[in-house]
Amino acid sequence: MAGNEQNRKSSNGVASANEQEAVVNSETTIDQVRDLLFGGAQRSIEGSLTSLREEMQAVIKQLQAEFAKELAAVQDKLQQLERTTEEKRLASHRDVGVAISELGATISKLGSGGTGR
Numbered sequence: 001m002a003g004n005e006q007n008r009k010s011s012n013g014v015a016s017a018n019e020q021e022a023v024v025n026s027e028t029t030i031d032q033v034r035d036l037l038f039g040g041a042q043r044s045i046e047g048s049l050t051s052l053r054e055e056m057q058a059v060i061k062q063l064q065a066e067f068a069k070e071l072a073a074v075q076d077k078l079q080q081l082e083r084t085t086e087e088k089r090l091a092s093h094r095d096v097g098v099a100i101s102e103l104g105a106t107i108s109k110l111g112s113g114g115t116g117r
Helices: 003-114
Strands: none
Touching: none
């Protein structure tokens, strides 16, 4: 009986190895069938995705270049406005200075005219 159990165990061990091999073979077969059925579509989709990815990268580079150009234009305009504003501020100071001088001269004339009476 002990010999019989050993034969059963060894045959079970062989059966297990055969079963594992059958499972591996069936998985390989399923993968092959899947590749035959859907492989072309999958490769086509992967190709399309690669193409889209490259196109998106090109568009992103183009947008970055346009953004940099627009940003430079805005910075130039800002500097121009800053210069113009400073020039106007200095001109206003000169005008105020001239107005104060004229007012002082007018007051002096009024004061000298009042003392002469």
